[in-house]
Amino acid sequence: MSLIDELLVNNQRYSAGEAGHRPVHPGPQPIRPAKRLAVVACMDAWLDVEDLLGLQTGEAHIIRNAGGVVTEDVIRSLIISHHLLDTREVVLIHHTRCGMLAFTDDLLKAGLEGEQGAAAMLGKATGRRFVACGCASASPAAFHAFRGAPEPLDAPRDARNTERLQWDVRRGLSAILNHPWIPTSGEDAITARGFIYDVDTGRLEEVSYPGPMGGPG
Numbered sequence: 001m002s003l004i005d006e007l008l009v010n011n012q013r014y015s016a017g018e019a020g021h022r023p024v025h026p027g028p029q030p031i032r033p034a035k036r037l038a039v040v041a042c043m044d045a046w047l048d049v050e051d052l053l054g055l056q057t058g059e060a061h062i063i064r065n066a067g068g069v070v071t072e073d074v075i076r077s078l079i080i081s082h083h084l085l086d087t088r089e090v091v092l093i094h095h096t097r098c099g100m101l102a103f104t105d106d107l108l109k110a111g112l113e114g115e116q117g118a119a120a121m122l123g124k125a126t127g128r129r130f131v132a133c134g135c136a137s138a139s140p141a142a143f144h145a146f147r148g149a150p151e152p153l154d155a156p157r158d159a160r161n162t163e164r165l166q167w168d169v170r171r172g173l174s175a176i177l178n179h180p181w182i183p184t185s186g187e188d189a190i191t192a193r194g195f196i197y198d199v200d201t202g203r204l205e206e207v208s209y210p211g212p213m214g215g216p217g
């Protein structure tokens with residue numbers, strides 16, 4: 001059984017209420033991840049990456065940010081993870097009800113800069129009073145909100161938001177697999193697979209790749 005298929009079995013057990021991850025200090029371990037695995041996932045509080053994959057301390061690099069978006073910094077970490085620390089499989093995880101579905105880059109930027117309509121919309125979408133900063137900033141250059149029309153925060157899963165998540169998983173896989181410093185053939189090749197984690201069921205579902213790269217504009 002391949003490593004990732006093994007992780008999917010662990011995930012089925014997790015979703016059925018079984019604990020896989022041992023939450024204790026493991027003692028001395030090598031610096032290289034024992035499963036030769038790197039996981040890229042959203043920072044969301046619903047995701048316990050080690051738990052939902054049944055990983056033990058020392059087995060994988062876990063790279064997290066808002067959305068599990070494959071940004072330049074994620075690519076940086078993956079290059080170090082692979083070339084210096086010997087990982088060779090990448091798992092990319094997005095999830096249902098993700099906050100990155102609830103805004104657009106332009107909207108958040110306008111709200112922060114002090115545009116009142118944008119601030120009001122963000123307040124309505126998040127249920128939190130949005131307080132503008134009232135000034136511009138060159139960084140971050142992008143927030144990487146998921147492409148498509150924003151929906152209220154924590155909206156239940158449907159076909160439309162699933163497609164938006166799938167689109168960004170494929171975009172991320174494409175960014176990884178087409179990077180000139182991430183080999184995908186020959187003796188040093190890595191593989192990458194993408195998933196959507198359903199926060200209501202605890203289950204991972206694979207996103208086909210290649211697949212549609214379009215999605216709602």
Ligand SMILES: [Zn+2]
Nearest residue numbers: 042044098099
């Ligand atoms: Zn998220």
